Amino acid sequence: MKEWSDPFNSFNSMKGLLYRKWMEAIVEGRFLPPVEASIDPVFNCNLDCVWCNSHGILKTNQYETRKISGEHLFNLCRFLIEWGVKGICFAGGGEPFLHPDLAEATEMIGKMGADTAFLTNGTLITDKDVEAIVKYGRWIGISIDSSTRENYADLKKVDPELFDAAVENLRKLVKRRNETGSHLEISYKYLIHPDNADHIYEATRLAKDIGVDYIHIRPAAAENVLGDEHCHFDFPVDVVNDQIRKAFDLEDDNFKVFGIRHKFSPSMNLKRNFTRCFAPPLLINCGPDGKVYLCVDHRGKESYAIGSHYPNPAEILNFWGSEKHIEMMKCVNLDRCPRCTFGIYNEIIEKVIIEDKMCKNFP
DSSP: OOSOSOSOSTTOGGGGGGGHHHHHHHHTTOOOSOSEEEEOOBSOOSOOOTTOTTHHHHTOSOOSOOBOOHHHHHHHHHHHHHHTOOEEEEOSSSOGGGSTTHHHHHHHHHHTTOEEEEEEOSSSOOHHHHHHHHHHEEEEEEEOOOSSHHHHHHHHTSOTHHHHHHHHHHHHHHHHHHHHTOOOEEEEEEEEOTTTGGGHHHHHHHHHHHTOSEEEEEEOOHHHHHSOTTOOOOOOHHHHHHHHHHHHTTOBTTBEEEEOOTTBOTTSSBOOOOSSOOOGGGEEEEOTTSEEESOGGGTTOGGGEEEEOSSOGGGHHHHTTOHHHHHHHHTOOGGGOOSOTTHHHHHHIIIIIISOTTOTTOO
């Protein structure tokens, strides 16, 4: 069953082939300035989603610093762009729009010529944020993950009025984007869970009615929640596939459906088709605790911290690609990893860059 109608989209993991220069350098033990920086402005959230991959961060008291200061956020973004980072995504170990300075940071990043993206639950976006996102943002994904107020409230353990807030903010973004002619891509995010599997089609109808560019649908990762790579969700696979099949009927020139299943097993759980971890240096993850983490899937875990970006972001140059960094990459135990954000990129590095199974030097 198809995952998309047009292969030229940002969810097609074959775009990893664009990063050949970075991948070849990784194999050689040279870590270039990363393509992307994922900045977690806060370790905090106003929701409590049943599948949250940051429960370990949000439920612990070990993080005395749960928010990057505004001054340091600007300094960090400025350094990353001058270093060579192409895009900055505000996301992470909580809800990024709990930080009051995201609009100003977004404007600064845009004026410096880099791209900005946002992964958010969408409930806290202000009109000021809307203006900055529309003017300077490349894409924004708002995780709604349901089609009704009641189901949303059950999944996220909050008041159903927050569903209304997220939907309204999506409408504001679409309206302002259309008014200004901005190139911002807006998506309705949908993590599949056994308790929302039968809401996918109706959520797609709602997303299309709002006017977003696409709905992004993928399974939630059980191992992120339970901390055991052997655990799994019992997805009603036939129901999910039928819901997505119907959702594809709603596509038109202005609205697309992306049902992402190539990163998962047939049961929609953990899949790993690579033998070693290579890809994390394509991205740098900076936490609000001042630390840089080896991998975005292990944010907030002390054993995966490779250095600090606070108080001076330039300190990153002292450990990025260092012997310690390279050795930590070599020692990653895949059996302790959850669903891999860059799993397909690891496959590309093994099969294309190292084994040359695509005859890479012959167009």
